[in-house]
Amino acid sequence: MGKATIIPFGPQHPVLPEPLHLDLVVEDEKVVEAIPQIGFVHRGLEKLVETRDYNQFIYVAERICGICAFGHSYGYAETVERLMGVEVPERAQYLRVIWHELSRVHSHILWLGLAADAFGYESLFMHCWRLRERVLDIFEKTTGGRVIFSVVKVGGVVRDIDAAQLAEIIRVLEGIKQDYKQIMDAFLKDSSVMNRTVGVGYLSFEDATNLSMVGPFARASNVPYDVRSLGIGAYGSLSDFEPIVDAQGDCYARMKVRALEVLQSIDIIEEMIARIPSGDIAVAVKGSPADGAEAACVVEQPRGECYYYARGNGSKNLERMRMRTPTSQNLAGMVKALEGCDLADVNMVILTIDPCISCTER
Template identity: 60%
Template sequence: MGERTIIPFGPQHPVLPEPLHLDLILEDEKVVGAVPSIGFVHRGLEKLVEKRDYHEMMYVIERVCGICSFIHGQGYVQTIEEIMKIEIPDRAKYLRTIWAELSRTHSHLLWLGLMADAYGFESLFMHCWRVRERILDIFEETTGGRVIFSVCKVGGLWKDIDNDTLKRIISELKIIEDELKPLTDVFIKDFSVQKRTRGIGVLTYQEAIDLGAAGPTLRGSGVALDMRKLGYAAYGELDFEPIVEKDGDCYARTLVRIREIYQSLDLIRQCISKIPDGEIEVKVRGNPNGEYLSRIEQARGQVIYYAKANGTKYLDRFRVRTPTFANIAPLLKMLPGSELADVPLLALTIDPCISCTER
């Protein structure tokens, strides 16, 4: 047994753009334990619901995170609509699904780039982000913003996408898919990439369930749990199955995300072929009263929103439980036994978004 050393990892680290701090307990080069501490960017956004009315709050919630911004907004308005018993028009549901799936694609592409960066494959990183740029362009064209969209509102949407643009999006998706294929092949087939990802940070099926893992981390361990199966928005009318990989290592988690990108592109095509014409919003009257806990699927995993309203225009409490928070416990399970050099990679495979986690 070697001597034990404690190495602080983060919050500033060249690989992780997120302020995650881990105290790594090492024996020689092997990690034997890790203690996380977060709270570096705790902004108390949840507390702001007491001062902003529930319409304005949508814009604040969307800014919890810069990557899953649309899905945060969607989750928030969905929770409020559930409390107020508002049924939004079908077209709005489909449009929300399209934007949510585009968000998922762009988040996964971003993650693939960062993953390549984590094992030093800089050119792959840039190629992934080049493809991602096309999705951001679709966003800017349809919503007006590249990362913060501000199109959701309680009772529907602010903006519609006309059918010509929808057609153009389909042809754009074809280009994205063609450009993506050679890049994802690198993640799947390349020898040196597999050297860094295969068999590293294994999380077994039972551990993933017990530790409350979420999203690709969970599905990479063989658990077919996808909140989209609840059928919120238009997901109930679309044909898809949760993507599952058995191995539970870094490679499996990468594969889940790659296959989810293609699945998302397929879901967008399904949405565009099925989208009905009609209104995109309903009138909202009165103030919410009651409580609701909704679960939806973000790019990073299951996210939980809980809102408690008291009949005034200010909510009593709004709670966001982000997937990264749920994935910290599995990360702590993966780390012991790994090499120090693999720690950034492992921290990255849960797709950490600490700003999200701390709100």
């Protein structure tokens, strides 16, 4: 056993797309302990509810994170609607789910690309990001934005997707599916990929439940928890939904869960488009949330369960807005998974929890 050495990792590091600092305590090449330090991205945006009214804050909410931007505006709007007792038209609920699942497709493909980059498979990274551009093209055609859409409002959505565009989405997704299957084979069957990921960064079912992990990170440790199976909003009308789980609990399992979830999301979008009802896309929302009224909501973001809480004070501004984002949950499991891994695998383990630091710190 060698002497313990501390290696600082981040916040600016080639493999880290986002600023996170870790003090890695290593003995020889094995990581004994990882001590995270966060706060590089903290903006303090929850406090902005005091100066922005509940309609304006939706644009702040969606800038919590640029990858799951739609999910945050969706979760915030849903919470405020519960707070004020607003019934959202069914078509708007379906449209929200379509955009939300499209965000998951783009987020997971983006992540697969970053994972490929982390284990040194540059061409696969490029292929993933090329495929992702086609999802962004759908966003651009239907909302006008590539990253931030500003398409949700309290009471519904701002824009409709007409029948021709819906048919176009189906056509594009079919094309993506064909190309995606090839990429997925590279991730799940390539022996060099398996050498880097199988057995690395193991997290047991007990640890995952004790540390209350969420999202694909938990599902890869066999925790069958997915908010979508609760059937909130239009998810309730899905004919069938089973969370994708894997029992292995290693980096490979996390990759596999996300890889399969892309196909699952595409299926959900196709089902939603086939069943979408006609009608209004928004209702007018008047008045302010009542003093002391409280509401909460959970949304399955690409990275896992995100919890929203809001309290009104009788004015246009909310008294309190609180989000608990998936990565702030998952950091505890990441530290656990890092213990005992090789120094060279650290980047792989960090990436497989799909950290979103700007969500975490807000």
